[in-house]
Amino acid sequence: MKPETLFKSDGRLERVLRSGRFAVTAELNPPDSADPQEVYDAALVLSSVCDAINATDASGANCHMSSVAICALLTRAGYAPILQVSCRDRNRIAIQGDVLGAAAMGVCNVLCLTGDDVTVGDQPQAKRVFDLDSIQLLRTIKIMRDEGVFLSGRKLTVPPRLFLGAAENPFVPPYDWRPLRLAKKMEAGADFIQTQYCFDLPRFRQFMAQVRDLGLHEKLFILVGVGPLRSEKTAEFMRTKVPGVIIPDEIVNRLRHTPGPRKREEGKQICIEIIQQVREIEGVAGVHVMAYRQEELVAEIIEEAGLLPRPLRIGFIAPDPLRRLRKSQEDPPPFDPEP
Amino acid sequence: MLRWLQDYPHFLEWAYRLTHHLFIWLDPLMRRIGYGRVDRWLRPLEEAGKRSVFDCQMCGQCVLHSTGMTCPMTCPKNLRNGPCGGVRANGHCEVIPEMKCIWVAAYERSQKMPIFGPEMILLQPPVNRQLEGSSAWVNMLTGADRQTPLGWIKKD
Ligand code: SF4
Numbered sequence: 001m002k003p004e005t006l007f008k009s010d011g012r013l014e015r016v017l018r019s020g021r022f023a024v025t026a027e028l029n030p031p032d033s034a035d036p037q038e039v040y041d042a043a044l045v046l047s048s049v050c051d052a053i054n055a056t057d058a059s060g061a062n063c064h065m066s067s068v069a070i071c072a073l074l075t076r077a078g079y080a081p082i083l084q085v086s087c088r089d090r091n092r093i094a095i096q097g098d099v100l101g102a103a104a105m106g107v108c109n110v111l112c113l114t115g116d117d118v119t120v121g122d123q124p125q126a127k128r129v130f131d132l133d134s135i136q137l138l139r140t141i142k143i144m145r146d147e148g149v150f151l152s153g154r155k156l157t158v159p160p161r162l163f164l165g166a167a168e169n170p171f172v173p174p175y176d177w178r179p180l181r182l183a184k185k186m187e188a189g190a191d192f193i194q195t196q197y198c199f200d201l202p203r204f205r206q207f208m209a210q211v212r213d214l215g216l217h218e219k220l221f222i223l224v225g226v227g228p229l230r231s232e233k234t235a236e237f238m239r240t241k242v243p244g245v246i247i248p249d250e251i252v253n254r255l256r257h258t259p260g261p262r263k264r265e266e267g268k269q270i271c272i273e274i275i276q277q278v279r280e281i282e283g284v285a286g287v288h289v290m291a292y293r294q295e296e297l298v299a300e301i302i303e304e305a306g307l308l309p310r311p312l313r314i315g316f317i318a319p320d321p322l323r324r325l326r327k328s329q330e331d332p333p334p335f336d337p338e339p
Numbered sequence: 340m341l342r343w344l345q346d347y348p349h350f351l352e353w354a355y356r357l358t359h360h361l362f363i364w365l366d367p368l369m370r371r372i373g374y375g376r377v378d379r380w381l382r383p384l385e386e387a388g389k390r391s392v393f394d395c396q397m398c399g400q401c402v403l404h405s406t407g408m409t410c411p412m413t414c415p416k417n418l419r420n421g422p423c424g425g426v427r428a429n430g431h432c433e434v435i436p437e438m439k440c441i442w443v444a445a446y447e448r449s450q451k452m453p454i455f456g457p458e459m460i461l462l463q464p465p466v467n468r469q470l471e472g473s474s475a476w477v478n479m480l481t482g483a484d485r486q487t488p489l490g491w492i493k494k495d
Contacts, residue, residue: 087416088416092465114416114418114423114424115416116425116433117415117416117425117433117434119434120425120433128415128416130416130417130418131465131466131468132465133416133417133418133419133420134418134420134423135420135421135462135463136419136420136463136464136465139462139491140465140490140491143490143491147490149489149490150490151465151488151489151490151491152488152489152490153488153489153490154490167424168424169424169425169426172422172424172425172426172427172428173422173426173428173430173440173443174422174426174430174442174443174446174447176446177421177422177442177446177459180459180460181420181421181422183460184420184421184460184462187462188420188462196424243424243425243433244423244424244425244426244433246428
């Protein structure tokens, strides 16, 4: 990766990536609560093991605390969030306003998503918006950043400084087109990519080979999505209910043949193995760790995969004035978010 | 009805080209009549034709030829730049499990389209929702379908 003279954001994630270090991002699961403490509890665990924390935008179309609000809480406490923006719930007017506001609060990274459809969530009766698609959204924010104007052409007095991300799912059809679509995202303005959960390594290797042929790995930072499976039931749930998640039978069987109490360990082990293997692949710039409401487990995985210490000094993290002591960690809730 | 025609994208590609030239040739006449009036006459005709072949949604800014002769507005998420990440392993749609993802179909068709197939990589600008329901043919002649938000054209 050629160093650029000018950074696009003031964030730690961009600096870690551009310095050539292996980056780690993690997902914060938004609470169903009006208590900011729940956000801080999770952020406290994650912040010491990752370079940026993803604030999800009603992922899976399930309603939670909004991503803008989580970013507000996190930036105010000195953490470095990635604002996820999905096209499902808001039109171009709302989105541009949110992005501007987020930048004003100190958000340095934005991840542009299409968004899971309303039908998979807890309120399938809702109206879907999809005014923009993820690529138009990327370009829109790039225009705001680089040209200093809204989509309408109206001028911004101070443009936002943002590191732009996009998602990609190499594991679903049309396989041959996925790398070309990645090129399109780059053209639209993506600086980094976070992929869907990677369990199917052969497919991912093939995808990366195509990406390297197109030379995209030199212009984009690719972070591979990984995460632990708690049991074969979780795996079954994820591959049938969560859109776009592909889990090969071998992994499900491996969990099935592990005795009950050891399943959590085994799931963690699988995740660590995947991290170690994707690290070897040329063009992979980092990992993005996701686990539904199990921040402690994410921290263990990152530690045991040998990704610590994170270069804390690279971006100064202000001490958190709002931080209270973490409540004793109870057993993580089961993955199934349905009642 | 005429959906089977979509399995012959190369033929449709030619048909598109033909209509395109035809309309450009007819343009002076239409201008004389007035685009507004032409739009009223043409709209039902266009709708009947394109709906039966492409399940056209009358967005008023047709990009069919750049999207593998597959109407992107039939995607439940209205995506105009390629598939979402929710496509099922069998190539079916995340939202409507019985339907093949229209982008999987579009990609396959574009491979059989020597003229416009390569246009699949073009970046499609945001949809102008004001044109919804009007004739894309007339909008092509007036140039309304190519008008992007002012900020969009600033760069490249
Ligand atoms: S799976 Fe295909 S058709 Fe369905 S919403 Fe996604 S892109 Fe559209």
